[in-house]
Amino acid sequence: xxxxxxxxxxxxxxxxxxxxxxxxxxxxxxxxxxxxxxxxxxxxxxxxxxxxxxxxxxxxxxxxxxxxxxxxxxxxxxxxxxxxxxxxxxxxxxxxxxxxxxxxxxxxxxxxxxxxxxxxxxxxxxxxxxxxxxxxxxxxxxxxxxxxxxxxxxxxxxxxxxxxxxxxxxxxxxxxxxxxxxxxxxxxxxxxxxxxxxxxxxxxxxxxxxxxxxxxxxxxxxxxxxxxxxxxxxxxxxxxxxxxxxxxxxxxxxxxxxxxxxxxxxxxxxxxxxxxxxxxxxxxxxxxxxxxxxxxxxxxxxxxxxxxxxxxxxxxxxxxxxxxxxxxxxxxxxxxxxxxxxxxxxxxxxxxxxxxxxxxxxxxxxxxxxxxxxxxxxxxxxxxxxxxxxxxxxxxxxxxxxxxxxxxxxxxxxxxxxxxxxxxxxxxxxxxxxxxxxxxxxxxxxxxxxxxxxxxxxxxxxxxxxxxxxxxxxxxxxxx
Ligand code: ADP
Ligand code: MG
Numbered sequence: 001x002x003x004x005x006x007x008x009x010x011x012x013x014x015x016x017x018x019x020x021x022x023x024x025x026x027x028x029x030x031x032x033x034x035x036x037x038x039x040x041x042x043x044x045x046x047x048x049x050x051x052x053x054x055x056x057x058x059x060x061x062x063x064x065x066x067x068x069x070x071x072x073x074x075x076x077x078x079x080x081x082x083x084x085x086x087x088x089x090x091x092x093x094x095x096x097x098x099x100x101x102x103x104x105x106x107x108x109x110x111x112x113x114x115x116x117x118x119x120x121x122x123x124x125x126x127x128x129x130x131x132x133x134x135x136x137x138x139x140x141x142x143x144x145x146x147x148x149x150x151x152x153x154x155x156x157x158x159x160x161x162x163x164x165x166x167x168x169x170x171x172x173x174x175x176x177x178x179x180x181x182x183x184x185x186x187x188x189x190x191x192x193x194x195x196x197x198x199x200x201x202x203x204x205x206x207x208x209x210x211x212x213x214x215x216x217x218x219x220x221x222x223x224x225x226x227x228x229x230x231x232x233x234x235x236x237x238x239x240x241x242x243x244x245x246x247x248x249x250x251x252x253x254x255x256x257x258x259x260x261x262x263x264x265x266x267x268x269x270x271x272x273x274x275x276x277x278x279x280x281x282x283x284x285x286x287x288x289x290x291x292x293x294x295x296x297x298x299x300x301x302x303x304x305x306x307x308x309x310x311x312x313x314x315x316x317x318x319x320x321x322x323x324x325x326x327x328x329x330x331x332x333x334x335x336x337x338x339x340x341x342x343x344x345x346x347x348x349x350x351x352x353x354x355x356x357x358x359x360x361x362x363x364x365x366x367x368x369x370x371x372x373x374x375x376x377x378x379x380x381x382x383x384x385x386x387x388x389x390x391x392x393x394x395x396x397x398x399x400x401x402x403x404x405x406x407x408x409x410x411x412x413x414x415x416x417x418x419x420x421x422x423x424x425x426x427x428x429x430x431x432x433x434x435x436x437x438x439x440x441x442x443x444x445x446x447x448x449x450x451x452x453x454x455x456x457x458x459x460x461x462x463x464x465x466x467x468x469x470x471x472x473x474x475x476x477x478x479x480x
Pocket of ligand 2 (some may be wrong): 189190191246
């Protein structure tokens with residue numbers, strides 16, 4: 001028996017029991033990829049897909065498998081196309097002969113668990129799904145490693161953290177709805193957002209909390225559109241108590257996804273359900289997000305997370321050491337806290353590599369050894385600026401307005417100012433070309449690429465451009 005013919009036979013059986021459209025939508029896109037030890041592995045395009053199958057067709061699948069492979073037959077799903085921060089390969093197993101359901105492999109966890117017989121009564125399957133309304137447990141996508149307990153508080157995150165705490169105690173029914181938390185990379189946005197979610201499910205286990213990246217939301221939405229399942233998609237969101245959407249800058253420029261999100265947002269907000277969002281930039285820099293969405297954000301609280309100050313960095317280093325069972329001298333801790341000024345992720349990474357190094361050399365870590373090691377790790381790259389800072393610099397320097405920068409005008413000073421703005425934004429911010437293009441007048445990323453090539457060329461060929469560029473670079477240095 002090869003997997004293709006087994007699956008083809010399953011499909012034949014399934015086809016007889018389903019309306020044609022459902023069959024075409026849900027079963028035709030499935031690919032059989034393996035049959036081993038009575039386990040048939042099928043590949044489905046997304047997690048939403050998998051959940052839908054499990055929610056609606058698990059019995060039909062079970063029967064087909066039983067018929068084709070026998071009582072020992074099992075079905076295993078492989079879900080491709082998951083968000084970057086999730087396990088790229090999720091599995092779930094349906095047994096042909098048992099009434100147990102399946103365990104969706106949770107992201108950021110141990111390897112795929114073996115299905116354990118739950119011996120549940122005949123019709124109670126244990127299926128994690130977004131669409132499920134009444135049964136537990138609900139698949140929240142939260143990683144248990146992010147909690148309030150291990151989130152160090154400092155001036156940099158105090159407001160965000162305390163708002164998060166308040167929300168966790170009373171989700172939806174507070175004045176922080178929605179909560180938007182923004183800040184640069186590695187500063188703890190995802191950690192905080194998930195800590196809120198984890199705290200809610202711990203204290204209020206009946207609440208349905210969903211954590212999802214804006215990227216995954218978009219993928220799921222696109223797939224739902226393709227399959228004509230928008231209503232079902234939305235319904236699964238309407239059933240939530242708390243929606244946590246990470247990195248909403250991903251929605252920039254994606255009009256259809258935004259419309260869909262707007263609808264879900266309104267519905268949840270009206271029913272006093274909590275919405276939590278994170279973004280890598282302030283809402284007023286999220287150009288390319290519809291105004292009506294942006295104005296909704298003002299209903300709640302927008303708060304930033306800053307780069308941690310020295311004292312907080314010391315605490316973060318200590319906490320990381322404790323977690324890793326490591327010990328550094330006070331001098332080394334002080335040295336590191338002074339030296340690593342970028343973000344928490346970098347602090348964590350450096351502490352871990354220094355611990356590894358001192359273990360490897362079997363030596364106590366001294367400041368000079370740390371210094372030696374850091375030489376290769378800490379980047380001397382210029383710190384990142386915001387798009388707004390670049391814009392302000394350009395507006396002042398060229399004496400143009402924001403509107404002119406964003407306009408289609410090709411008048412020389414305006415067009416030059418715009419090109420310099422794009423060039424500098426690419427050099428001194430962390431934003432992708434697409435975001436830069438959107439920020440400066442909804443332009444395509446190719447326009448930004450063009451500017452990035454044009455400016456150095458012009459500066460090489462024309463002394464006046466060279467002078468302006470050097471002058472601007474000098475001004476940028478004073479901004480740090
Ligand atoms: P972001 O989403 O802002 O890019 P993350 O939430 O992924 O950043 O944080 C990066 C790393 O730093 C994670 O391992 C997180 O646990 C850790 N971290 C960030 N802020 C803190 C904090 N205040 N206390 C402890 N750990 C933190
Ligand atoms: Mg994040």
